[in-house]
Structures are given as structure tokens and as C-alpha cells.
Amino acid sequence: MRIFDPHIHMTSRTTDDYRAMAAAGVRAVVEPAFWLGQPRTNPGSFADYFDSLIGWEPYRAGQFGIRHHATIALNPKEANDPRCRPVLDLLPRYLDKDGVVAVGEIGYDSMTPEEDEAFAAQLALAVEYELPALVHTPHRDKARGTERTLAVVAESGIGPGRVVVDHLNEVTVAAVHDAGCWMGFSIYPETKMSPPRMVEILKEHGLDRVLVNSAADWGHSDPLLTRATGEAMLAAGFTDDDVDKVLWRNPVEFYGQSGRLDLSDLGPAADTFEGSSIKRGGS
Numbered sequence: 597m598r599i600f601d602p603h604i605h606m607t608s609r610t611t612d613d614y615r616a617m618a619a620a621g622v623r624a625v626v627e628p629a630f631w632l633g634q635p636r637t638n639p640g641s642f643a644d645y646f647d648s649l650i651g652w653e654p655y656r657a658g659q660f661g662i663r664h665h666a667t668i669a670l671n672p673k674e675a676n677d678p679r680c681r682p683v684l685d686l687l688p689r690y691l692d693k694d695g696v697v698a699v700g701e702i703g704y705d706s707m708t709p710e711e712d713e714a715f716a717a718q719l720a721l722a723v724e725y726e727l728p729a730l731v732h733t734p735h736r737d738k739a740r741g742t743e744r745t746l747a748v749v750a751e752s753g754i755g756p757g758r759v760v761v762d763h764l765n766e767v768t769v770a771a772v773h774d775a776g777c778w779m780g781f782s783i784y785p786e787t788k789m790s791p792p793r794m795v796e797i798l799k800e801h802g803l804d805r806v807l808v809n810s811a812a813d814w815g816h817s818d819p820l821l822t823r824a825t826g827e828a829m830l831a832a833g834f835t836d837d838d839v840d841k842v843l844w845r846n847p848v849e850f851y852g853q854s855g856r857l858d859l860s861d862l863g864p865a866a867d868t869f870e871g872s873s874i875k876r877g878g879s
């Protein structure tokens with residue numbers, strides 16, 4: 597099983613995670629820029645983070661045979677902090693970089709006027725830089741947040757096929773499907789979306805325009821839940837080809853729209869990767 601995790605925050609994960617992911621078949625990831633738990637207080641802090649997402653983290657991933665790309669943005673939560681908003685002026689420099697395959701995560705956290713402004717400005721950047729957009733939906737008041745998200749996307753003029761609306765569930769999937777956007781699902785260990793629930797959504801809505809991710813970060817999360825979802829699909833009667841479409845070809849198609857996705861020379865097939873020699877990082 598080859599797996600492309602289209603949304604995972606590797607900055608917060610260990611080399612043990614990289615090793616386990618490689619053994620499970622993960623061969624490519626996209627790491628969206630997001631908040632880091634501790635609030636940042638100045639744009640320089642973002643610049644260092646963005647540099648890490650396009651420099652250090654791809655190097656770290658590469659040591660485990662995993663290809664790493666990033667998305668860059670001012671996240672919705674920190675868009676509310678006037679000390680962070682000048683980050684918007686830094687973005688053009690990063691949106692020009694090779695390893696950057698989308699603008700994201702953008703969207704809503706608390707649906708404030710400040711978030712409205714940052715969201716619209718960054719969708720405009722996505723149009724200008726001809727990049728897809730990764731849109732986070734709020735975990736509170738998700739239905740209203742998703743509805744408002746789709747309205748702002750429609751207003752921006754970006755093609756809906758270039759937008760993934762992420763962290764969906766049974767309540768929000770239909771509206772995103774009907775809008776023509778890509779549907780992102782984050783599979784979590786306890787709360788929210790689980791592999792069995794994901795399988796039911798795939799049965800009902802089909803496999804097109806669906807991205808399944810672990811969204812693993814510094815909170816309670818599991819970078820192997822993409823694999824668990826593939827196993828749950830097989831157990832439910834989906835074919836190997838169906839699993840390959842959802843866990844590999846769909847993310848390749850979505851992020852491929854950037855024209856910057858580089859999956860060349862990925863090395864041995866994932867299923868034979870375990871046991872091969874893995875270069876160690878650090879000293």
C-alpha cells in the first residue's frame with residue numbers, strides 16, 4: 597500500500613514516527629503551515645518556521661525515504677493577532693519556492709472579521725501564484741463555518757477544483773461535494789472522524805475529490821491512521837485500486853495542480869522498505 601498523507605505536521609513528530617510511517621507505506625507527505633500551540637509574537641518567528649518547512653523538514657523526511665512538501669500561510673487563529681498579521685507580507689517570498697504546493701492552512705477558527713480579511717487576501721494570493729488552497733474548517737460550529745467558507749471561496753474566483761476544504765464530517769461533506777471543492781477528512785484516534793466512519797462516507801459519496809489525512813500534530817493524534825483507513829476500506833470490500841486512488845492518486849492529482857509536486861526517484865516500493873537501511877539524522 598503506497599500512502600501520501602496530504603496533511604500532517606511533521607515538525608511536531610519524532611524520527612520514530614517517520615520510521616513507522618515509512619514501514620506502513622507512507623512515501624509522501626504535505627505539511628501545512630499552522631499554529632504551534634504556543635502563540636507567536638512576531639513575523640520573524642513565522643519566517644524561521646516557514647524556512648524549516650521547506651528546508652529542514654524535507655531533509656529529515658528524506659532520511660526515511662519520504663518526500664516532503666509544504667503549504668504556506670498565516671493560519672486563521674493567529675490572523676487575529678495584530679502582531680502576526682504582517683506575516684501576510686512575507687508570504688509572496690515563500691509562495692515562489694519549489695517545495696511549496698499550496699496556500700494553507702487558511703480559513704476560519706472563530707469566524708472573526710480579521711479572519712475574513714486574511715482568508716480573502718490569501719485566496720487572492722493562491723489565484724495570483726496559481727497554487728491550490730488548503731482550507732481548515734473550525735472544530736466548533738463546523739456547519740456554519742463550512743457554509744461561510746464555501747461562500748468566501750466562491751467569491752474569490754479561485755476554481756473550486758483547486759480548493760480542499762478540510763476536517764469535514766458527515767454533516768459538512770455534502771455541501772463541499774456539491775460546491776465542487778475537494779473534500780478533506782482528518783482521521784483522529786478518539787474524537788471526530790474514525791476509519792470506520794470514513795469508510796461509510798466513501799460508500800455514500802464515492803472516491804473522487806476525497807483526501808484522507810492524519811492531521812497528526814503535537815496533540816493526541818496518530819500518523820498511521822491513513823494506513824488504518826486503507827485497511828478498513830479493504831475489509832469493507834473496496835479494492836486495492838480504490839485504496840490506491842484515495843491514499844495516493846487523489847493527493848497527487850490535487851497537489852499536482854501546483855506544477856511543483858516532485859515524486860521522482862522515490863526509491864524502493866513501500867512494502868519492501870521496512871528492513872532496508874535508513875540513514876540516521878543528527879550528528
Ligand SMILES: [Zn+2]
Pocket residue numbers: 603605628630701811
Ligand atoms: Zn493541520
